[in-house]
Amino acid sequence: MADILKTPFLEETIESCRYFWEAGWGENHAGNLTYLLSEEEVNKYVKDVEKAKKGKSVRVAMTFEAEELIGKYFLVTRAGSFFRTIHKHPEKNLGIVKVNHDSIDIIWGFDNGRMKPTSEFPAHLLCHQARLKQNPENKLVMHCHPTNVIAMTFAHEINEEKFTKTMWRLNSECVLVFPEGLGMLPWMVCGEGPIGPDTAKKMEKYRIVIWPYHGMFASGTSFEDTIGLIETVEKNAQVYMLNGGEIKAGLTDEQVRELAQAFDLWD
Ligand SMILES: [Zn+2]
Incomplete structure (x- = not known):
C-alpha cells in the first residue's frame, strides 16, 4: 500500500496549508479547506486504504443537501486545526472522507477517526x-x-457590484484574473446557518465570495489556481488600503471594458 502522506495531492495540500498561514490568511483556528479527489486519485491512493479497513471506517452523521456529491471523496481540514502546524501532524489535522446520503465515512486521518472535519464542511460541499x-x-x-x-470591507461600501468595480480599477490584471467579478454577502452569523447555502448560491456565479468583516470563500481547479486568485484580490485590497481607501485615479470603467474586450473575457 502506498504511503498516503507521500502522494502528490497530500504533499501539495500540506505545503499549501503552511503557505496559507505564512501569507497571514489563517490565524489561530481560522481557515478550512476541502479538496475533491479525482477518480484517478481515489483509485490510485485511497481504495487500498479503504479496503484495509474492511468496512470499519468511522461514520459521522451529517446534514447536507449535496446529492450530486454522494460517493465522492474529499480531503478536508479538521475542526479546530491550526494552519500554522498542520504540517507537523497531517494525519491528525487532515482527513479523507467519503460522502454518503446523510453521513460521511472517515477513510483516513483525523487521528484515526477520533476527530471531526471542519464544521463548515456542509457549506463546502454546497460550494x-x-x-x-x-x-x-x-x-x-x-x-x-x-x-x-x-480591512477593505470596513473602508468600502458593502455592495458586490461597486466592490468589484473598485477592484477592477486598481490594476489592469484584476479583470483578467476575475472577469466574472467578486461575490459578496451582507454580514451574517458564520457557522452552520444560512451563510453556507447563501455562499454556495453566490458560487454559482463567482469563484470568490467575500464575507464582510470576516474573510472569504474561494474556489478553483488547483491550489495554484485558487491561491493565485486569493493573492490577486488580497494584493489589490492592500493597494486600496495603502491609499487609505481614497482612490482618486485608476482605470476608468471604459478602460476596464477595453481590457475585457482585448482578452475576450465578457460576452
Ligand atoms: Zn472564518
Missing part, C-alpha cells in the same frame, strides 16, 4: 456542488481571512 456546475474541473474550496480584504 463544490455549485462550482462543479460552472466548471467540472473545480477541485478546491477554501475559507480564509486575508487581512487587507477584511
Whole structure:
C-alpha cells in the first residue's frame, strides 16, 4: 500500500496549508479547506486504504443537501486545526472522507477517526456542488481571512457590484484574473446557518465570495489556481488600503471594458 502522506495531492495540500498561514490568511483556528479527489486519485491512493479497513471506517452523521456529491471523496481540514502546524501532524489535522446520503465515512486521518472535519464542511460541499456546475474541473474550496480584504470591507461600501468595480480599477490584471467579478454577502452569523447555502448560491456565479468583516470563500481547479486568485484580490485590497481607501485615479470603467474586450473575457 502506498504511503498516503507521500502522494502528490497530500504533499501539495500540506505545503499549501503552511503557505496559507505564512501569507497571514489563517490565524489561530481560522481557515478550512476541502479538496475533491479525482477518480484517478481515489483509485490510485485511497481504495487500498479503504479496503484495509474492511468496512470499519468511522461514520459521522451529517446534514447536507449535496446529492450530486454522494460517493465522492474529499480531503478536508479538521475542526479546530491550526494552519500554522498542520504540517507537523497531517494525519491528525487532515482527513479523507467519503460522502454518503446523510453521513460521511472517515477513510483516513483525523487521528484515526477520533476527530471531526471542519464544521463548515456542509457549506463546502454546497460550494463544490455549485462550482462543479460552472466548471467540472473545480477541485478546491477554501475559507480564509486575508487581512487587507477584511480591512477593505470596513473602508468600502458593502455592495458586490461597486466592490468589484473598485477592484477592477486598481490594476489592469484584476479583470483578467476575475472577469466574472467578486461575490459578496451582507454580514451574517458564520457557522452552520444560512451563510453556507447563501455562499454556495453566490458560487454559482463567482469563484470568490467575500464575507464582510470576516474573510472569504474561494474556489478553483488547483491550489495554484485558487491561491493565485486569493493573492490577486488580497494584493489589490492592500493597494486600496495603502491609499487609505481614497482612490482618486485608476482605470476608468471604459478602460476596464477595453481590457475585457482585448482578452475576450465578457460576452
Ligand atoms: Zn472564518
